[in-house]
Amino acid sequence: MRLQAAYDQFRDRADFYWIYIREAHPIGSRRPARHVRIEQPKTFDQRSAVATQCSGDLKLDIPVLVDGMDDPAARAYAAFPDRLYILGPDSRVAFQGGRGPRGFSVEEMTKALAELLLRK
Amino acid sequence: MNRICLIATLTTAITIVAQELSPAFTLFRLLDEDRNRTLSAAEWGRILQPADFTKVDADKDGKVSPFEWRDFIRPSGGGGRLGGSSRPGGDGGPTVGQPAPALKLKALKNNQLVDLTQVRRPTVLVFGSYT
Numbered sequence: 001m002r003l004q005a006a007y008d009q010f011r012d013r014a015d016f017y018w019i020y021i022r023e024a025h026p027i028g029s030r031r032p033a034r035h036v037r038i039e040q041p042k043t044f045d046q047r048s049a050v051a052t053q054c055s056g057d058l059k060l061d062i063p064v065l066v067d068g069m070d071d072p073a074a075r076a077y078a079a080f081p082d083r084l085y086i087l088g089p090d091s092r093v094a095f096q097g098g099r100g101p102r103g104f105s106v107e108e109m110t111k112a113l114a115e116l117l118l119r120k
Numbered sequence: 121m122n123r124i125c126l127i128a129t130l131t132t133a134i135t136i137v138a139q140e141l142s143p144a145f146t147l148f149r150l151l152d153e154d155r156n157r158t159l160s161a162a163e164w165g166r167i168l169q170p171a172d173f174t175k176v177d178a179d180k181d182g183k184v185s186p187f188e189w190r191d192f193i194r195p196s197g198g199g200g201r202l203g204g205s206s207r208p209g210g211d212g213g214p215t216v217g218q219p220a221p222a223l224k225l226k227a228l229k230n231n232q233l234v235d236l237t238q239v240r241r242p243t244v245l246v247f248g249s250y251t
Contacts, residue, residue, distance in 0.1 A: 008172075016244045017245055018246045024251050032251070051228055065225035076214075078211060078213035083248075084245070087243040092218060093215060114151070
């Protein structure tokens with residue numbers, strides 16, 4: 001299942017945030033991305049601009065939050081380069097996905113979210 | 121000839137069983153309460169969008185078969201950024217049961233601060249970048 005499809009199915013019962021963090025493979029890095037060429041944003045406004053571009057290009061409706069320039073979200077969740085988490089309504093961690101790219105599994109997140117919703 | 125038919129049938133059966141045990145069918149199995157390998161509208165509507173049931177039920181027989189589910193789910197695997205094999209948990213970060221780390225982030229849409237220690241319902245956090 002793709003992220004957008006998961007969001008479409010569960011948006012009435014769960015909140016979703018896509019948290020835009022530091023670029024993993026920008027221009028000038030050891031392995032720059034080939035599918036898109038992006039400079040590492042140097043200011044919060046630049047980071048917001050790339051987040052807007054990415055969200056539009058990938059056709060994601062998921063509300064976007066932008067990580068601060070000192071990367072507080074990526075650090076707190078050890079989320080670089082990508083990762084999935086679910087918080088329960090008690091604001092505790094209900095699901096911890098593996099670190100991307102290998103550990104990033106929408107299927108596992110969807111299963112955990114379904115189990116959480118069916119338990120209620 | 122009979123042997124060829126038997127092998128073909130067995131291969132098809134193994135393929136179907138393997139497919140239904142795959143991660144893409146995890147949610148299907150969770151929702152299939154009566155274990156009849158189809159989803160009724162009621163089973164679907166337990167947590168999925170009721171309006172989508174009729175769209176996914178392509179042959180309009182009132183249930184979603186594994187084949188219809190496969191078309192609906194279109195697994196994201198196969199090397200795409202949003203697919204990949206499983207390596208759940210580990211590698212740092214808060215673990216299940218721990219409180220959400222103190223964190224307030226700005227929403228792109230309206231610049232409002234969102235406090236991720238004050239969620240009201242299950243909240244999925246998708247961390248990532250463009251590259």
